[in-house]
Amino acid sequence: MTNPLYQKHIVSISDLSREDIELIIKTAARLKQQPEPDLLKGKVIASCFFEASTRTRLSFETAVLRLGGSLVGFDDAGNTSLAKKGETLADSVQVISSYTDAFIMRHPQEGAARLASEFSSVPVINGGDGANQHPTQTLLDLYTIYESQGTLDGLKVALVGDLKYGRTVHSLAQALSKFNCEFYLVAPSALAMPDYIVEDLEEKGVVLHQSDDLEAVIPECDILYMTRVQKERFDQTEYMHVASKFILKASMLANAKSTMKVLHPLPRVDEIEVDVDHTPHAYYFQQAENGVYAREALLALVLKPEFE
Amino acid sequence: MSEKLQVEAIQQGTVIDHIPAGQGIRILKRLHLESAGKRITVGMNLPSKNHGLKDIIKVEGRMFTEDEAHQLALFAPSATINVIDDYEVVNKFTMQLPDTLEGVFSCPNTNCISLNEPVKSFFYISNKTSAESGDSVVKMRCKYCEKSFSKEVVVAS
Ligand SMILES: [Zn+2]
Numbered sequence: 095m096t097n098p099l100y101q102k103h104i105v106s107i108s109d110l111s112r113e114d115i116e117l118i119i120k121t122a123a124r125l126k127q128q129p130e131p132d133l134l135k136g137k138v139i140a141s142c143f144f145e146a147s148t149r150t151r152l153s154f155e156t157a158v159l160r161l162g163g164s165l166v167g168f169d170d171a172g173n174t175s176l177a178k179k180g181e182t183l184a185d186s187v188q189v190i191s192s193y194t195d196a197f198i199m200r201h202p203q204e205g206a207a208r209l210a211s212e213f214s215s216v217p218v219i220n221g222g223d224g225a226n227q228h229p230t231q232t233l234l235d236l237y238t239i240y241e242s243q244g245t246l247d248g249l250k251v252a253l254v255g256d257l258k259y260g261r262t263v264h265s266l267a268q269a270l271s272k273f274n275c276e277f278y279l280v281a282p283s284a285l286a287m288p289d290y291i292v293e294d295l296e297e298k299g300v301v302l303h304q305s306d307d308l309e310a311v312i313p314e315c316d317i318l319y320m321t322r323v324q325k326e327r328f329d330q331t332e333y334m335h336v337a338s339k340f341i342l343k344a345s346m347l348a349n350a351k352s353t354m355k356v357l358h359p360l361p362r363v364d365e366i367e368v369d370v371d372h373t374p375h376a377y378y379f380q381q382a383e384n385g386v387y388a389r390e391a392l393l394a395l396v397l398k399p400e401f402e
Numbered sequence: 403m404s405e406k407l408q409v410e411a412i413q414q415g416t417v418i419d420h421i422p423a424g425q426g427i428r429i430l431k432r433l434h435l436e437s438a439g440k441r442i443t444v445g446m447n448l449p450s451k452n453h454g455l456k457d458i459i460k461v462e463g464r465m466f467t468e469d470e471a472h473q474l475a476l477f478a479p480s481a482t483i484n485v486i487d488d489y490e491v492v493n494k495f496t497m498q499l500p501d502t503l504e505g506v507f508s509c510p511n512t513n514c515i516s517l518n519e520p521v522k523s524f525f526y527i528s529n530k531t532s533a534e535s536g537d538s539v540v541k542m543r544c545k546y547c548e549k550s551f552s553k554e555v556v557v558a559s
Contacts, residue, residue, distance in 0.1 A: 106548060146414070184519050205515040205546025226547055286525050290550060 100193035103211035103218045107265045112272045119246075121401070122237045122384070125161075126154040128146060133394055133401075134163030140194040141167035143221070144176075144183075146200040149360070149382070150221050150230075152164040154198050157389035166194065187213040196397055199223075217396040219389075225261055231359060232265040234388035238381040239270075239317055242355040246270065252278040252311045255321035255340050255365060257287040262359045263321055264291055267300075276301040278311045282336045285323065295385060318342070318375075320358045322365050337365070344369040357381050357389040410443070415462040417484040417491075418474070423447050425478055426457030432477065432506055433470055440464045448513035476527075476540070477557045499529055499540065507542075510559040514547040521546075525556065 099114060104259070110118075139158045143151050151169055155261055158165050168174050176186050183206060191197050191214040200221035207220035207227065222228040240246050251270060253263045257279055267277060277295070279287050279302060286304070295302060305311055312318060323337050341364060342356065355377035358366055362378070370376050394401050421429060426444050430436055440501040450456035471483050475497040485493035505522035516523050524545040530538045540553035 108548075179414070182519050183515065202513075203515040204511060204513050204549070205509075205544065208546045208548075209515045209519055223515070224547070226549075331425070349489060 096399045097395055097401055098398075100399045100401075101217055102396055103207075103214070103220075104229055104392055104396065105211050105218065105220045106206045106227045107232045107269050110229070110269075115233070115246075115269065115272070118233055118388065118391050118395065119237045119240050121395060122233075122387040123241065124261065125390045126384075126387045130394070132162045133159040134158065134397060136255065137163045137195040137397055139163050139165055139393070140190050140197045140199075141165050142171075142186075142190060142197065142199045143169045143322075144165070144199065145204070146170045147222060148299055149202050150200060150228075150385075153382075153385040154219075154221060154230075154389050156386050158198075159187070159391060160386065161390055163195075163393070167198075183209060184213045184238060188215070191216045191218075191226075196393065203236040204321055212369070219392060219396070225259075227265065228261060229265065230389055230392065231262050233270050233392070234381065235262070235266050235319070235357065235359070235387040236269055237388045237391075238357060238377065238384045239355075241380075241384065242377055243316055243353065246273040249273070249275045249316045250278070250314055251317045251319060252276050252308075252315040253278040253287075253319050253321075254308060254311075254342075255323050256285045256327070257281040257321075258285040259327075260321045262394055263319065264288075264304065267291065267295060271295055271298045273299045273363075276303075278303045278305055280305050280308050280311055280340070282306060282340070283328065284336075296302075302307065306339065308342070309346050312354070313347055313351070316351065316354055318350075318354060318356045320356060320362070320365055320378075322363055340365060340367045340371055344373050347373055347375050350375055411489050412443075412460050412462045412486055413489055414487050415440070415460065415464055416466045417461075417486060418459040418466075418478075419456070419482045419484060420452070421451065421457040421459065421478050421481045423455035423457055426459055429474065429478060429481075430459060433473065435459070435461055435464075466495065468495065469500070471495040472498060473503060473506050475499050476503065476506075479510060489518060497528055500528055503542070507556045508559070509544045509547060509549075510551055510555050511544065511547045511549050514544060514549070516544065516546040528552075 187210045196217045198219045201223050204224035204226040206223040211218040257263055290383050325333050356375045358378040360382050443460040445458040447455045466483050479497050483495040484491045503525045508523050509516050525542040528541045530539050541550050542556045543550040
């Protein structure tokens with residue numbers, strides 16, 4: 095039977111059903127256990143980064159190469175004739191997709207991937223479009239949560255740090271709301287979760303706890319998802335005061351559940367002290383590694399009709 | 403006898419009545435009514451029984467589509483559309499919010515890809531009732547950047 099993601103565009107996490115997400119997770123777990131080095135043999139994948147994003151690009155390109163596919167593309171559109179000649183994205187996509195079997199893209203403008211999906215003759219995979227979507231980050235987060243907890247259902251998840259501008263926590267919360275998870279929103283008031291997301295979650299019946307006390311929340315949760323509080327959002331003294339409350343230290347983990355895992359989309363700056371790395375709770379480097387398997391799973395599913 | 407319209411009657415066409423005063427010209431532009439080469443009369447700041455002052459637009463020889471009526475519902479929900487044939491009002495459109503709207507307003511997000519590419523703007527429209535005031539709140543979500551805006555923000559930008 096043809097899998098439901100075959101030849102589909104992966105633009106926004108909200109396009110994916112609970113069943114789609116479960117299929118991707120199952121596939122990622124399988125590819126992690128049993129590598130398939132010839133799966134994409136003969137396939138040419140475009141990797142077009144209209145803005146630089148080294149980690150995301152390396153993770154995607156590793157996924158393609160580990161499945162035996164070939165790559166064409168660029169890592170910074172500023173160096174290409176596309177930018178110099180002022181071609182529209184729509185035209186670039188039509189041409190490049192006619193050469194290739196799938197189109198991975200990152201672009202500085204919001205909506206770029208949706209637009210590309212309307213002009214591409216092959217599946218588009220969104221590697222981030224401006225401040226909008228980054229669905230593969232959310233999928234690797236979901237896979238990592240599943241891997242570390244054995245389920246996505248009914249978990250207590252603390253989202254910590256910059257919940258206002260952090261698109262990864264927005265998408266993650268929206269995706270986990272399909273799995274009856276409960277959230278602790280831990281943020282300085284200036285960086286609280288936007289109202290429209292809170293309303294959306296409440297409408298779906300999700301239980302939310304708002305807090306600015308990180309240490310009090312730690313014993314309650316199964317997942318502690320840390321994000322960076324950016325200096326630029328505050329003046330300097332205010333930053334010192336605010337950020338210190340949202341820095342995770344190993345000593346704060348004493349009362350955590352033994353299975354609790356700390357995640358972070360990386361790169362971290364100083365919001366997780368290095369002494370946390372040596373606790374059994376640290377899971378952010380496994381999380382980054384899982385990005386490759388989540389992306390392998392997507393590529394396999396959009397390009398292989400029978401793959402499940 | 404048809405309902406009496408305040409500006410000179412037309413034989414056949416469309417009359418948009420009860421437009422909030424000052425909105426007539428904007429509606430003309432948004433719906434590109436002026437480009438069809440038809441005779442158009444715009445009345446501004448006319449007395450209105452219910453609203454104090456109103457604008458009115460009459461387009462001769464052109465019938466409104468239901469789609470255009472839906473678009474109008476966004477920026478002038480109190481307006482009425484009268485279809486005229488042989489000097490009589492033969493149909494009145496009721497205003498209804500569309501589910502989607504293509505190509506009328508541009509996306510207020512200045513970093514939205516739809517602004518500089520060969521595509522029409524596209525919004526999903528939702529109408530909720532505010533829990534606090536009980537008023538209806540119309541939100542428009544851009545298909546491309548996925549941002550949600552209040553109707554007022556989109557109409558004004
Ligand atoms: Zn937009």
